[in-house]
Amino acid sequence: MRPAVRKAVLAAGAIAVVAIVVAAALVLRGGGSGDAAGGGATDVRAPAAPTEPSEVAAAFLRAWAGNDTGAAGALTDDPGGAAVALQAASSALAGTAVKTTPGQVSGSSATFKVSWTLGPSRVWTYDSTLTLVRAGDGWKVHFVPSLIHPELGPGARFAVRSSGGGTAVADRDGKPLLTWQSDGAKPSGAAVAPLLAPGMARVAGEAAQGWAVLLEQADGTEKTLYSEGNPVRPLTSTLSTAVQAAAQAAVDAQGAPAMLVAIQPSTGDLLAVAQNAAAGGAPTALSGLYAPGSTFKIITAAAALERAAATPDTVLPCPGSVQIGQRRIPNDDEFSLAPLPLHSAFAHSCNTTFAQLASGLPADALARTANQFGLNADFTIPGIDTELGKVVAARDSAAQVEDAIGQGTVQASPLGLALMAATVAAGKAVTPKLWRDRATTVNTGYQGPPDAVVGALRSMMREVVTNGTATALQGSGRVFGKTGTAQFGDGSGANGWFAGYRDDVAFAVLLLGTNSSKPAVAASASFLSRLG
Template sequence: MHTRRRTALASTLALLAVPVLAACSGSAEDDVRAAAEAFLTAWAGGDTHAAADATTDPAAATALLDRTAADLPGATLHTDLGDVAVDDGAATVDWTATWDLAAAPDWSYPATLRLREADEGWDVVAEPTLVHPELGAGQHLVLQRELPERAAITDADGSPLFTPTEVVDVGVDPAQVTDLPALAAALSAATGVAAEEIVADVQAASPGQFVPVITLRRPDFEAIRAQVYDLPGAVFPTATRLLAPTARFASALLGRVGPATAEVLDETTEDGVPTYAAGDQLGLSGLQRAYQQQLTGTPGFTVSVASTDQATGDAGRQVAAVAPVPGTPIRTPLVRAVQDAADAAVATQPLPTHLVVVRPGTGEVLAVSSNEAAAAGNALTGRYPPGSSMKVVTATALLGAGALTPQTPVPCPGTFVVDGREFENADQFDLGTVPFTEAFAQSCNTTFMQQALQLPDDALAAAAASYGVGTDWRLPVDVFSGSVPADSTGTTKAADAIGQGQVLMSPAQLALVAAGVASGTPAVPVEVVGADPAGPTPTGPSQQVLDALRPMMRQVVLSGTATALADRGEVYGKTGTAEYGSNTPPDAHGWFAGYRLGGPQGDGTTGDIAFAVLVEGGQTSRLAVDVTDAFLGDLG
């Protein structure tokens, strides 16, 4: 052995003892370092068998390393060798372990390997301390991740909009099912989830796997308890989730929190390292997802040493801890009273209905509402023909061109032919020749087609752009800013002028158009207070155009197509009916876009608001006006 050879040389060659000892000691240290490095490299590389073979007891080492891998799931080990000491067939190697823990901060600690000289070199001593210096016989590591409490999303007043709420996960235990079709039919009748989906999910599940059907707030579950509770195979575990005041409360904007999906986890991975883990409660949509890391914060962890024998009741001794770092809240401009009034208003309709409210001059989104029948996201990102609500933009173009004033006499025939295609007013009403204001108030399609055909082809697009239509808003939650072509001609141009043709809008963008008229300074939409501007500020129409357009929009309410709103304060607006589809007669959406100054009596109690209402398939604008009436009446 090296030590025996050094002793022999020292006794026979005294003059050369010192240099020979130095050289041989260096060789031994190199051998020890190489052995330690080989062990750690194999372990860090995931080859526990190769690492174990480099120890004094491969079987014990294999069990120890495999248990450590199970104790630290998904973790990656990085090593850094330090000092080496050799003494008469024994050696120690200092090293630093750095564990890249899955979905938790790194964990580093100093440790020491003991090695023994063997016939073929050096072996690492197989003992618990090779994993951690405080690990003893019959013990293992216990890692616990901890997420901080999720930071709040607040309303404009700073009140949190999400609170911990008890929910019931209605689901199926396949092992307890006696009649799957009957169970699926009963659950479907109670929850609205398609029976065929339930059957397919249960059939695809592994034995013992919980199959979720729907998650309900406790009051909603109690309403169906009698229908489902005794069904063989139905199970009802409970949990606590962060929820908004109601299931539909500004859901398109706020989003929701739930167990992390693979897609969401992938979004939060940095340089291939996951920030969060399956089962974590994360933002799945809306602002909750857009501000994921700011709201969620950074996980922390504790590591304890505990007995492998669970019967001992050993709770463990903590050897490391990193406190979780709380997230920081975000404040939205949502106003609870406005959102509640909007939710109540859309709930009056059985058809899919949306209502978006913004603050004129600031672009702050005060409410985003969709009823149960609607796809909530369409309030912000839906693409719909705006119908005669587009006449606000068309009137802006006509007034801006100097071709008309509100008092200019214009013809309003019942029908109008463009390139062989006949267009008509509702029920072909014919007003004869009337002031432009009257044609606007009564929503005369033929007037607007005739006049728009005299404009340059890009005039409608330019007028729309002055309100922000077509802008690529850079928002945390997408808003479709609308689309108005700049090159339409003939029948398409005529149809564009009345919000048909190729023109598309979202309820949110149409509310921003109305807000631009109200304030005279169209604003960039604001979803989060203090966020960077979502795009360039629209230029807005001239003051001369605004002075002409506002009284026209007021006349719609006083004597035109929205007189039902005449008692709701100082309301301005424009109705719209937008045909779509291929049915005969065609189906149509109903719109109302407008604004109100001050409170119901102009007393400023609620401030200026602008809004757009869409009733999908409403056929006329009447239902949209009814929703607006309910909204303003409830808001007060």
């Protein structure tokens, strides 16, 4: 990891060397008394105060080079101001050791070279000029800030920004998520996603390979005076501090292991990735694969609609249970409804309706349709590892009907279901992104479903909230979605899901072991209420 931005003294122990080289060959008058004629005796008298321009210039440069800012200031026509300015520059650039080479003054001015060594292989060199003015019987260096650097003016100061400087990663609005510290990029105190912080720090560290010397003006503006390597601006993520805070608060309020992923459908930007402590430290929200339960009926409905097996208004049976081949499919608590349109069966999550519908579809229909919603896509997002889902062609009719209700072999992660919901909201394929500055690599892409299918799904997902299994979200604005309950293990326990969207925020919520989708719906309401 690289060191932090320095605006005052750089990291302890750093040695900065300022080499001030007068461009012309300064000829110093006199030369101290050496051995007396005949040898032996040494003249130890203090040298006389410099009076000639060349002597004053050389003495000033030696004092500055020796970091004796008081002595250097005394040789100027502004002793106090010069001493303060020289010390400020030295502190900002960590000028603790200086070398000088005397040269020659031309008339009342001298050009000289300044070289600051800021660390291994980090040397900043530039030319500057000083002028001398009469002061009584002698001469003084006329002090102005531009003597230190030609562009240094009143109120301005130097700053060094390197791969360890200031904000390492900012959110989509420029708010710091990670800042550079002595041991690398660390959370800044904002509501950074804990699951993403290590990966984002790694990406920032890989990107920050340069350094720069900046001139900070009194009004806060900056100008780069010198730079080497890659730009050292902070990386910008797609995360929203506000959405992340809302997501984290929503999952933290749950007693069961809970996770939430939010995506912006219009851009693919990841807005939030949240898990509570009960869910553990592994990035389950991004790569954990689970049976999606009835949220997968979005895929089953789309497969039937696209293949003209039904329309939203096709009336279908919804018995309490149904036997299809060797597989008995029940509704939740074996509720039964009179024959009803497909859109109503979707809203009430009739397992038996969708199992019967899927039994007449080709064996690869669900897998092909899942491809259109991104569940079989694969992306490389810098800094994070992701798994979206796994949906393959059914091996037999029993597997087909189990898959149709989100059990069987179908799997999805919270990120995968958030992407599925985002695809419905956007009406097209969505590429998830975490960075403004780093592209997502599409390893296996996808094309979204037909427009007619998207339109029907939106209406059906809205009905889930207005008159179905997610009516608890009626007060949360215009929400579209689908609930899901998925058994695991020996079937005695189940996880609860909600996947949906509101406006330009698509999201998926998963609570483990709740045996109902109601807690996931409640967590969704909590999340949306915090978004305002």
